[in-house]
Amino acid sequence: MAQHPSDCDICRRISQIQSGNHPAFLAEFPTGYAVLGDNQFFRGYTLFLCKHPAPDLENLPRDLRFQFLREMALVSEAVSKVVQPHKMNVESLGNMAPHLHFHLFPRYLSESEPTKPVWLTMPQGDEAEKYAFDAARDAELVRQLRGALEEQNGEI
Ligand SMILES: [Zn+2]
Structure with a gap:
């Protein structure tokens, strides 16, 4: 079984959120934090x-596991309401960072290959740089997502 790494990228992000230094922070839920993804090629991509x-998931006690999944589903619903995608792709991998997290990818028919998994169609290198999260450019999206997530948080 994978061990939680001492230099964990997810813990690093959580520390940033807790110290108020994560520019893409969206919302806190009882079991987790929603943040906008580093790359916005898939507009609204959220973690x-x-x-x-x-x-x-199996490492969490059942009550906590189901609560985490419920909150994740509410986050996904909020993202979907805001960006109105053709489809949501919801993934938990953790091969690189074995600390439980979900990727919520809105998918659009305007993509060149909308039926492929995100990992095979997202831009790489210089092309990816064009879509890197930008606090100024993405401010309106962050504002809308925070509003929708606040409504969902009220349902916990
Ligand atoms: Zn961690």
């Missing part, structure tokens, strides 16, 4: 980071 550093 839901578990407060508990478990590698996999």
